[in-house]
Amino acid sequence: MPVVLEAKEVGVQIGATTIVEHANLELAAGQLIAIVGPNGAGKSTFVRALSGIQNATGTIAWNGRQLAEVRGRELALMRAFVPQRALVPPGLTVRDAVTIGRSVHVRPWQRAGDEDRAAVEAAIERVGVAEFADRQLTTLSGGELQRVQVAVALAQDAPVLVADEPTSALDLGATVAIARLLRGLADDGLAVLLVVHDLTLAAAIADRVVVMSDGTTVASGTPREVLTRERISAVWGVEASLEVSEDERTALHVSWLD
């Protein structure tokens, strides 16, 4: 599969504080990469930098082109970013929100065409929110809202989807729904970059896992290779072991009280 994103020695400084340094990543079409790490490890800042939302140093290349050369609409057609917490404004329906996601395909001073409307409906259908497409965003549950955010990004019709902790505030059922959705999108050929805290989720759906610690990428590989007892102990400071069964079920055995 072709590489769509290549990042080498990425660094981010905010004021005098270094948030990310020496971070590396390579993402291919149809691949789902999960970025994991403790709070404050720089995961969100790293993916924001890769997405062009946060200024960064180092090499970030989208389809072989330097990020600094790609801006605005062109960048929006290369990747879509699902934020951790999007605003939920009153007076907007699900369809309104997804239509806003599609706006990148509509030229300034032009109106949306049939193709755009079809793309909006397809995105709504894909994430399974068609039954409440005309409801106001303010009436939705956290899980429903998160699926709508993915639909907003899908309407953008970019080959890469970057999602920053989309499951961090969701219950088990809603988390599983998002996990299946993201894995399904990768199986459909989309490249997915996912920031996530839940190691069992990462192990279950990711092709590769990138571990971040203190602003740096410290390991990269398949979940079994990377999420070892030793690494979990070194990075999270917790005695825990990951179990992946043959039917792809995952469990984390944590030593909670010692």
Place this chain on the structure above:
Amino acid sequence: MARKSAVVAALLVLLVISFLAAIGFGAVRIPVSNVLSALFGGDSATAVDKIVLDLRLPRAVEAVVVGAALGVAGALLQGALNNQLASPDIVGVTGGAGFGAVLILVLFPAQVALLPIGALIFGLLAAALVFAIAWTGTSRGTVTKLILGGIAIGALFAAGTTAILTAYPDRVPSVLFFIAGGLTSDGWHDLKSVLPYFVVGFVAAVGLIRPLDRLALGDEVAASLGSRPQLIRLAAGIAAALLAAAAASLAGLLAFLGLVVPHLVRMAAGTSNNTYVIPVSALGGATLLLIGDTIARVIAAPTELPVGPFMVLLGVPMFLYLLRKAD
């Protein structure tokens, strides 16, 4: 969809009726048929035609333009700042325009014709100061910094206005009409002189509709869609400042209209989509100011009252009604 269309249809009908009423009512009452024949009847120059074409038509058009400008300015700012309390006050325009008008009336009492330009210049100056504060230093371009900068600069100009009025108490009556907010029947001259500001403001507002819709879902979604949130905010702020300062130069301080009209539109139509709210706020602002100005002109005839208090009288009950109904 039906609800949104119904609101637009109702506003269009109201606008046409209130436009004809604005021209028909006054010291001389002119029947609708005569109003229409004066407007569309071709070359004639009866006394009625003169009243219609030289006095009442410019004033009605002014009310439409000023009302539309304030409605759009409010909608732009509320959208740009994701804050429903935003109005032209927030970028300092009201405080600056008030100060400019008072300064002209005190320094050049014989040159009342300079008042619109004084209000315009100081309205824009105040907005420029607010933007300079908000877009320099750390955390530039954030909503909080813009709002706090607006409050500070607004307070500064308001204090300046109060200081001048305290120093020249005999000039207070001549300033009151401007501060309360009111249109005048001065023909086309004033409108023509500030028309370019309105045109630039309205064209920019149309171009900002889609970027503001993106901002509604948050800065990160807007950035994901290739927009630059801080640039959108700055552009919306400048467009709103142009519209509000030009409006203040013609009609004094009517910023209440800018606050309340977008809310009325959102609550009546049940949507906050800027594609709808911005143009319909223009329609709503124009209609509300036209009705208010006609009432203010005829209710105590021959004395003309400032329209500002009537806007509040008209707007607040509608606002409270919709506020109670809104979920």
